[in-house]
Amino acid sequence: MKNAKNIYKPAYAQIDNKTPKICRISGVEILPSKIAWEKYNWTKKYFQKKPKQGYFIWVKKNISSYFSTCVSIAAKNTKQNLQNLLVIEKNLKVNLQGICNSQRKNLSGQHKAQGKIILKENSALKYEHIQSWDKSDIVESDYQFILEKNSKLDYSYKNFQSPKKLKINTRINTFEKASANLNIIINSIQSDININDILILKEKNSSGIIKLRLVGKENSRISAHSQVRAEAESKGHLDCQGLLVSSEKFHSELACRRGRIVEKSIIKLIPELVCQNKKAQITHEASIGKISEEELNYLRMRGLTEKQAIDLIVNGFLEA
Amino acid sequence: MLKIKNLKLKKDNKEILKGIDLEIKKGEVQALLGPNASGKSTFVQVIAGNPKFKSAEGKIFFNGKEISKLSPEKRVKMGLVLSWQNPPAIKGVKFSNLLKKISKVPSSHLKLSKNTKIKKQSVNLNFLNREINVDFSGGEKKISELLQILSLKPKMVIFDEIDSGLDLKKVEMVAEIIKKDLIDKKVSVLIITHSGEILKFLKPQKVNIMIAGKIVCQGKDYRQVLKTIKKYGYEKCKKHLQAGLCANR
Numbered sequence: 001m002k003n004a005k006n007i008y009k010p011a012y013a014q015i016d017n018k019t020p021k022i023c024r025i026s027g028v029e030i031l032p033s034k035i036a037w038e039k040y041n042w043t044k045k046y047f048q049k050k051p052k053q054g055y056f057i058w059v060k061k062n063i064s065s066y067f068s069t070c071v072s073i074a075a076k077n078t079k080q081n082l083q084n085l086l087v088i089e090k091n092l093k094v095n096l097q098g099i100c101n102s103q104r105k106n107l108s109g110q111h112k113a114q115g116k117i118i119l120k121e122n123s124a125l126k127y128e129h130i131q132s133w134d135k136s137d138i139v140e141s142d143y144q145f146i147l148e149k150n151s152k153l154d155y156s157y158k159n160f161q162s163p164k165k166l167k168i169n170t171r172i173n174t175f176e177k178a179s180a181n182l183n184i185i186i187n188s189i190q191s192d193i194n195i196n197d198i199l200i201l202k203e204k205n206s207s208g209i210i211k212l213r214l215v216g217k218e219n220s221r222i223s224a225h226s227q228v229r230a231e232a233e234s235k236g237h238l239d240c241q242g243l244l245v246s247s248e249k250f251h252s253e254l255a256c257r258r259g260r261i262v263e264k265s266i267i268k269l270i271p272e273l274v275c276q277n278k279k280a281q282i283t284h285e286a287s288i289g290k291i292s293e294e295e296l297n298y299l300r301m302r303g304l305t306e307k308q309a310i311d312l313i314v315n316g317f318l319e320a
Numbered sequence: 321m322l323k324i325k326n327l328k329l330k331k332d333n334k335e336i337l338k339g340i341d342l343e344i345k346k347g348e349v350q351a352l353l354g355p356n357a358s359g360k361s362t363f364v365q366v367i368a369g370n371p372k373f374k375s376a377e378g379k380i381f382f383n384g385k386e387i388s389k390l391s392p393e394k395r396v397k398m399g400l401v402l403s404w405q406n407p408p409a410i411k412g413v414k415f416s417n418l419l420k421k422i423s424k425v426p427s428s429h430l431k432l433s434k435n436t437k438i439k440k441q442s443v444n445l446n447f448l449n450r451e452i453n454v455d456f457s458g459g460e461k462k463i464s465e466l467l468q469i470l471s472l473k474p475k476m477v478i479f480d481e482i483d484s485g486l487d488l489k490k491v492e493m494v495a496e497i498i499k500k501d502l503i504d505k506k507v508s509v510l511i512i513t514h515s516g517e518i519l520k521f522l523k524p525q526k527v528n529i530m531i532a533g534k535i536v537c538q539g540k541d542y543r544q545v546l547k548t549i550k551k552y553g554y555e556k557c558k559k560h561l562q563a564g565l566c567a568n569r
Contacts, residue, residue: 294408297370298408301401302472303422312418312421315412317412
């Protein structure tokens with residue numbers, strides 16, 4: 001039952017800039033980052049400067065269920081600036097869900113988060129990072145992962161309610177035999193999105209996959225630069241796919257507002273492979289498409305409205 | 321149930337459908353035969369409201385209401401459903417998800433296949449968890465269409481070559497499902513086919529012959545129509561059909 005409670009109550013919950021609520025979990029030390037900075041001298045090498053906000057999570061023992069963190073914006077014009085540190089000790093397996101969101105519309109919030117995630121030898125982390133924002137919010141997220149020998153990362157960033165502006169930087173360093181799986185899934189509606197991710201295969205037999213699924217709707221602008229760099233004998237793959245979506249409803253709304261039909265979503269994908277070792281195998285695939293008229297008509301002839309049909313196709317694309 | 325008056329369609333200045341009239345009563349089974357490229361599939365896509373053919377002229381009535389300008393989804397809600405000849409593959413979308421979304425049948429009944437011949441004929445239903453029509457075999461595509469149709473609880477179904485690419489055993493299985501789950505329940509059926517096999521099982525009350533965008537002939541005895549077509553071919557049999565069979569109209 002204790003574990004069941006952990007599922008529903010976040011281990012770390014912060015609303016606006018208020019003092020966070022922290023839940024005790026056996027085998028895990030959770031502190032506000034600024035306290036961890038003072039308590040543990042070793043954290044200074046991970047925090048660039050003394051943090052003001054954010055969480056420090058140190059997993060020291062195995063925990064049977066997953067735990068979660070939740071950072072929300074609830075008051076208008078809130079500016080958050082978090083510096084997070086997550087350390088997973090050797091041989092441990094951890095499931096984590098991180099939620100960041102705005103609780104209402106038109107709050108014009110700013111959420112900035114910098115994070116370092118350290119996976120020690122033989123550890124494994126499955127991390128689902130779910131974001132949900134409003135069209136008035138601005139969000140910046142900068143995460144760095146260090147995967148020590150034989151560790152395993154499965155990180156999914158999911159954003160189905162995009163903010164006005166979103167900037168995501170992700171950097172993964174993999175050491176000997178470590179493996180990384182990075183999924184970035186974004187459904188962008190009237191958003192300006194900038195993604196930079198890099199997977200560095202630093203040591204022998206490390207491996208990783210970067211997978212991007214990006215949907216651009218209603219005048220969204222998405223730019224994604226993804227790089228796999230092989231510095232040692234290693235394997236890496238980059239899979240970037242974009243889907244441009246237009247709908248009749250949006251067209252007619254725009255037509256009323258501006259007197260003409262405009263559909264200007266743009267997706268720019270820049271996949272990059274850098275090979276510094278002749279025994280490394282790195283590959284990539286990238287594509288941008290639109291929803292096929294035939295698929296849409298087929299689903300409408302099964303009784304779905306155009307919007308339902310688009311949603312079904314988009315959700316399928318994002319989950320694929 | 322379905323009444324079509326003077327249906328016309330032009331594409332790139334070419335007449336595809338040249339003024340078609342057709343009437344199908346409640347619970348009636350009719351067949352539509354014709355050579356390749358005679359306009360059969362286009363005709364039924366227009367009836368079902370495919371937006372690709374919205375420039376079509378003429379009037380379509382369903383259950384007494386004019387539906388010529390209705391969206392395809394509204395036609396489906398009224399009970400008019402088309403089974404596609406070549407349904408598109410939709411990557412990423414699981415077939416079971418689509419079934420859940422469209423089904424008017426409670427989810428517990430979605431496993432209706434267990435009670436039908438589909439199971440008895442050992443058709444592999446693992447494709448329920450696969451992406452719609454992605455790498456489906458010909459038979460799987462037909463079963464997928466059939467399952468969707470049944471889950472929509474239609475009042476009228478148009479089958480566009482539901483039997484093509486199926487072996488005789490599967491044609492029999494498909495025909496039995498159509499008979500048991502639709503015809504016996506007074507659902508009207510219009511079936512396009514090239515082969516007469518499925519007609520032997522479904523026994524349509526009327527057969528329509530379409531050539532070059534027009535229904536040139538209708539007959540009541542499907543056996544005689546099939547025999548004539550087999551003997552003379554569509555073009556050559558036109559005059560024989562008109563002379564002999566059209567007397568039945």
